[in-house]
Amino acid sequence: MSATLLRRLLRRLPTLCLLGLCTAAAAQTSSEPAAADVDGRSRTEPGNHGNQASITQVLQRAREAARKKTYTGTFVVLSANGAMASSRVWHLSEAGQQIERMESLTGTPRLVFRRNNQVTTYLPDTHTARLEQRDTVGLFPHLARVHAGVVGEFYLVKPGGTERVAGFDTDVFQLMPRDAARYGYRLWVERRSGFAVQLQTLDKHGHVLEQAAFSDLQFDVPLRADKMQQAMGNIGAYKLEKLERVRTSAEAEGWLARAAVPGFESLDCYKRAPGNVPGAVQWIFSDGLATVSLFIEPYGEKPRQEWRSMAGLTQMLGRRVAGDWWLTAMGEVPPQTLDAFAAILERRP
Structure with missing residues (x-):
């Protein structure tokens, strides 16, 4: 399993709760293109604004249900290019605590153990363990951090x-983009619990780019925190590496956005812990559904070649910005969105 797919697994886990990778569902999605003008901006359908508040409530409910329910299952991410990653997941919610264990079933063996915001990734092949703090508030969907009207303003909601x-x-529910800066989504929400049981990411024509969901799902299983940790095996022999970062603000680190990328709001900014590359920061933006991360660091003494690539849905680029700085931008957004972010970065004098 590639590192990019692993990050996608971790990011989507709190939202999805059931595998739905059937061809019938994919065919149905592809047969319903979004209504869009020639400039790439979707037309507003009559009565759509009445659904904006309800879809926000649906997404918030799905988010809370996934945080508070105890469950186990097999989680699968399948991209349109045939790439697939799957993991077995155990998630315990107890007394306000979230404890999670994940074991990769494809690619390089990995074991991930999460207790609230503390995540440890164990790599059996190298006997190393990476410890980091990961803000679960930033996980999909990001509505707790973005103003409530953003989904209705930038996505066309179509009950399905x-x-x-x-x-x-x-x-x-189908949420199609109103402009070319983001992808669309199709969401299956289980009525009783509020769980989002299946999620598809769509292009502007409604074609499926990626499907992510659980299989073999069981709710309210009798999990215990101590048993989950014991099941990780003999982890005492692993060499521990701490990936430390400190929350800051872009302005405090000398960065400004001289314009806005429509719909995207600043969520967080982090800098590397002392002893790492000085001046390096990660600036995170979201429109409530899609997320973009900007990694900025000093350009350095050696020449660098600008580049662009993609892995599944994740677009990436490396580019020189603001004179002597290097930007690595990535996000599950169309490539022109990353270009827009690169163009607005400005270094304060």
Whole structure:
């Protein structure tokens, strides 16, 4: 399993709760293109604004249900190019605590143990363990950090009726982008619990770019925190590496955005802990659904070649900005969105 797919697994876990990778669902999604003008901006359909508040409530409910429920299952991410990653997941919510264990089933063996915001990734092949703090508030969807009107303003909400998915009664919602700066989504939400049981990411025509969901899902299973940690095996022999970062602000680190990328709001900014590359920061933006991370560091003495690549949905670019600085931008957004972020970065005098 690639590092990019692993990051995607970790990011989507709190939202999705059931595998739905059937061809019938994919065909149905592809047959419903979004209404869009020639300039790439979707037309507003009559009555759509009445659904904006309800879809925000649906997403908030899905987020809270995934945080508070105890469950186990197999989580799968499948990209349109055929790339796939899967992991077995155990998630315990107890007395306000979240404890999670994840074991990769594809690619390089990995074991991940999370207790609230503290995440440790164990790599059996090298006997190393990486400890980091990860802010779960920033996980999909990001509505707790972005103003409530942003989804309705930048996504066209289309109710998709009801479907029976792997034994669950679900309400279906399609959120198509109103401009070319973001992808769309199709969401299956289980009625009783509020869980989002299946998520597809769509291009502007409604074609499926990626599907992510659980299989073999069981709710309210009898999990215990001590047993989950014991199941990690003999981890005492692992060499521990701490990946430390400190919350800051872009302005405090000397950075400004001289314009806005429509719909995207600044969520967080972090800098490397003392002893690492001085001046390096990570600036995170979101529109409530999509996220972009800007990693900025000094250019350095050696020449660098600008580059652009993609891994599944994740677009990436490396570019010189503001004179003597180097930007690595990445996000599950169209490539022109990363270009827009690179163009607005400005270094304060």
